[in-house]
Amino acid sequence: MTALLFYVFAGLAIGGAIGVVMARSPVGSLLFMVTTLAAMAGTFVLLEAHFLAAIQIIVYAGAIMVLFLFVIMLLNLGHDYRRDLKGGAFAILSFGVIGLIAGLVAQQLGASGAVSGPGAAAIDAAIAERGALGAIADPLYTTYVVPFEITGILLLVAIVGALVLAKREV
Amino acid sequence: MITEALVLSAVLFVVGTFGVLVRRNSIIMFLCIELQLNAVNLSLVAFSRMWGIDGQIFVFFVMTVAAAEAAVGLAIIISIFRHYETVNVDSFNLLKW
Secondary structure, three states, X not given: OHHHHHHHHHHHHHHHHHHHHHOOOHHHHHHHHHHHXXXXXXXXXXXXXHHHHHHHHHHHHHHHHHHHHXXXXXXXXXXXOOOOOOOHHHHHXXXXXXXXXXXXXXXXXXXXXXXXXXXXXXXXXXXXXXXXXXXXXXXXXXXXXXXXXXXXXXXXXXXXXXXXXXXXXX | OHHHHHHHHHHHHHHHHHHHHHOOEHHHHHHHHHHHHHHHHHHHHHHHHHHOOHHHHHHHHHHHHHHHHHHHXXXXXXXXXXXXXXXXXXXXXXXXX
């Protein structure tokens, strides 16, 4: 059941990703991107990353994609949906590379037998003990507290920078 | 499951790279960069099933940086659009040698 669900989500994610690249209009591209993000949230749930799945939907599909949508509507690009893809041979080459990389990853991991480790048991124990939120929050506010604070500064700088760049008269 | 997730991640990353290389609309190029970031997030979550919860914390940080990057990048696109009245990257050749 889990494997079947994973393949459904994987198919949705890849289909959405190809839609992002192929869609003519930016809004169409964006809606395909939301599909991909939702499908990836599903795979996060299957990989027992419940908090990240929620964040993926709320922050990525909710906030960041809406920001993109705002900008697309603000720019008022009209209906000039000409094909802007470049090159047919290049496209075929790229999709060949996709297959090659995927095959190599699968072959390497399958050969080395490295697809299991102590992580799954540790995460399951942490989730059972502190819940899905506590399992992430505990290391975030202890081991990784300095990067967390720096992230806050980064967001402040990004807000100020975006305002300065987008304002008409500084 | 972990192997499949890593393969999915590799495929999504390459599709994102492909999009950045072939599309000329800067907003769609930007979306494809987000797609690449997400592909890496998926592989980090898959690796956290192998090595512990730290991978998920990295994903949290990547998402924060992606949000900051989206805000600044879209502001740059808006200010470029004011000058050139287009978002097609072939039109921005001031820094092209």
